[in-house]
Amino acid sequence: MAQVEDELSLVFQALADPTRRAIISRLRGGPTTVGELAEPFSMSRPAISQHLKVLERAGLIERTADAQWRRCTLRTEPLDDASAWVDRHRDEWNERFDLLDERLRRLKDSAN
Amino acid sequence: MAQVEDELSLVFQALADPTRRAIISRLRGGPTTVGELAEPFSMSRPAISQHLKVLERAGLIERTADAQWRRCTLRTEPLDDASAWVDRHRDEWNERFDLLDERLRRLKDSAN
DNA sequence: TCATTAATTAAGGAGTTGCTTACATGGCGC
DNA sequence: GCGCCATGTAAGCAACTCCTTAATTAATGA
Numbered sequence: 001m002a003q004v005e006d007e008l009s010l011v012f013q014a015l016a017d018p019t020r021r022a023i024i025s026r027l028r029g030g031p032t033t034v035g036e037l038a039e040p041f042s043m044s045r046p047a048i049s050q051h052l053k054v055l056e057r058a059g060l061i062e063r064t065a066d067a068q069w070r071r072c073t074l075r076t077e078p079l080d081d082a083s084a085w086v087d088r089h090r091d092e093w094n095e096r097f098d099l100l101d102e103r104l105r106r107l108k109d110s111a112n
Numbered sequence: 113m114a115q116v117e118d119e120l121s122l123v124f125q126a127l128a129d130p131t132r133r134a135i136i137s138r139l140r141g142g143p144t145t146v147g148e149l150a151e152p153f154s155m156s157r158p159a160i161s162q163h164l165k166v167l168e169r170a171g172l173i174e175r176t177a178d179a180q181w182r183r184c185t186l187r188t189e190p191l192d193d194a195s196a197w198v199d200r201h202r203d204e205w206n207e208r209f210d211l212l213d214e215r216l217r218r219l220k221d222s223a224n
Numbered sequence: 225t226c227a228t229t230a231a232t233t234a235a236g237g238a239g240t241t242g243c244t245t246a247c248a249t250g251g252c253g254c
Numbered sequence: 255g256c257g258c259c260a261t262g263t264a265a266g267c268a269a270c271t272c273c274t275t276a277a278t279t280a281a282t283g284a
Contacts, residue, residue, distance in 0.1 A: 009128050015198075016124035017272085024201060034231060047273055049232060054271095068230045068281045079202040083195060086127075089136060090191040129242085146261065159243055161262060166241090180251045180260045 007059070008085060011078045014058035019043070020051050024060065027074040034070050119171070120197060123190045126170035131155070132163050136172065139186040146182050 014020055023037055038048040052072060055061045059078045063070045126132055135149060150160040164184060167173045171190045175182045 006130055008133070009130055012124050012128035016121050016128055018118055018121055019272095021120070021197070028201060035229095043272095044274065045231070046233080046275085050272075053232095065280095070231065076202045079198050083198045083202060085133070086191050086195045086198065089140060090188045090195060131242095155242095156244065157261070158245085158263080162242070165262095177251095182261065 007078065008081060010058040011060065011082045014054050014060055015082070017051070017054075020055055023048075023051060023055065024074065027061065027072060031071045031073045034072065037072060119190065120193060122170040123172065123194045126166050126172055127194070129163070129166075132167055135160075135163060135167065136186065139173065139184060143183045143185045146184065149184060 015024075019041060022041075026032060026037060026040075034045065034048060034052065037052075038045050041048065052061065052063065056063060060075055062073045062075055064073070065071075127136075131153060134153075138144060138149060138152075146157070146160060146164065149164075150157050153160065164173065164175065168175060172187055174185045174187055176185070
């Protein structure tokens with residue numbers, strides 16, 4: 001089951017696809033139309049549209065209408081949240097190891 | 113389609129589920145058996161086993177047999193990769209904005 | 225007005241996910 | 255060995271994902 005609603009899940013899920021990550025990378029170069037975005041991929045336009053919908057649902061892009069073009073712009077706030085989660089977990093875990101290391105070292109010292 | 117093979121996709125996909133993120137959070141407290149891990153969730157054991165398989169496939173945990181228990185241990189290397197990707201994309205994008213800001217400021221100054 | 229261009233929506237299909245219950249495996253103490 | 259644990263695997267099911275092609279919407283410019 002997915003029926004994910006929480007924001008973090010939506011962001012990680014959006015990042016879990018190589019095509020979508022490539023789109024994000026591409027968008028760092030600046031706002032881009034769907035057609036330009038689709039060009040390097042061997043994939044139909046609708047497929048790209050659907051990927052963009054996933055990214056939009058996760059808050060990672062914004063789409064604004066500009067005549068018959070849709071300009072896609074990157075938003076980084078959700079990336080901040082994702083980054084915060086990952087960093088928090090990684091760091092606290094490493095801290096635990098550092099602590100353990102030190103304790104072991106001390107144990108070893110006192111044994112000598 | 114999924115049939116993901118690349119490591120980053122596996123990691124993000126693993127992190128895209130709240131139950132699995134909770135398991136990771138729980139594992140920061142130290143290695144834990146599957147039973148202890150399953151206890152706080154209103155979910156069958158096999159469901160937890162399957163979540164653990166996803167985490168293992170992404171390289172986020174290690175399972176070692178210890179008599180009839182399996183001890184699950186957190187691994188943070190994949191988190192490093194995920195964090196690196198997110199940070200890289202976020203930071204470069206913000207740099208672009210900083211640059212744009214500066215350019216606009218300069219433009220404005222020269223106009224006065 | 226009408227054809228062209230850009231993009232989305234609709235419908236459908238193959239494969240995956242996330243759960244379930246039932247069954248299998250394998251170590252333990254008696 | 256036998257019956258208990260703690261887990262894992264199998265099978266099945268509803269929902270979701272990722273793609274397709276065909277039809278639709280909407281703006282443009284002659």
